[in-house]
Amino acid sequence: MKISLALGPRGPLSRQTAWGCLTANLALPGIGSLMGGRRSGYGQALLGFGGLGLSILFGIPFIYWGLANWSRLYGDQSDPVTSMAELWTHLRWAVLGIALFGAGWLWALATSCLILHQAQTASNVPPRLD
Numbered sequence: 478m479k480i481s482l483a484l485g486p487r488g489p490l491s492r493q494t495a496w497g498c499l500t501a502n503l504a505l506p507g508i509g510s511l512m513g514g515r516r517s518g519y520g521q522a523l524l525g526f527g528g529l530g531l532s533i534l535f536g537i538p539f540i541y542w543g544l545a546n547w548s549r550l551y552g553d554q555s556d557p558v559t560s561m562a563e564l565w566t567h568l569r570w571a572v573l574g575i576a577l578f579g580a581g582w583l584w585a586l587a588t589s590c591l592i593l594h595q596a597q598t599a600s601n602v603p604p605r606l607d
Contacts, residue, residue: 484514495596499589506578506585513592521588524581531574539567 490498490513501509507522543550543564550560 484511484516484518488514490514490592490596492593492596495589495593498592502585502589503582506581510585510588510592513588515588515592517584517588521581521585524577524584528574528576528578528581532571532578533574535570535574539571542567 495513498509498513501512502521503509505522506525507518507520510518510521512518550564
């Protein structure tokens with residue numbers, strides 16, 4: 478199996494191919510855009526995979542830290558402002574990763590809608606009679 482990040486054909490796409498691009502973008506931002514021949518897919522994939530990596534890299538240690546400090550953070554004697562400040566210091570990088578992934582996903586969704594719209598308008602054009 479050969480995997481490539483090369484751009485797909487830039488010409489008019491069929492509706493079926495456009496729906497495939499939309500589905501691919503919903504699963505992995507940027508991949509469907511690349512299949513549809515859009516250069517913006519590289520930026521979408523960078524945001525999507527970078528955000529996913531950040532959220533995993535910082536989210537898993539946050540989960541371990543939260544479980545280890547659960548009783549101290551949510552105990553009766555804990556100060557809520559101090560607890561929230563401490564939570565935020567451990568959570569902020571994971572939230573940044575989630576935000577980056579979301580930005581890439583929304584950008585990919587907008588590109589997919591554009592690809593789908595262009596495929597529908599291209600399919601509505603009657604054939605040329607020579």
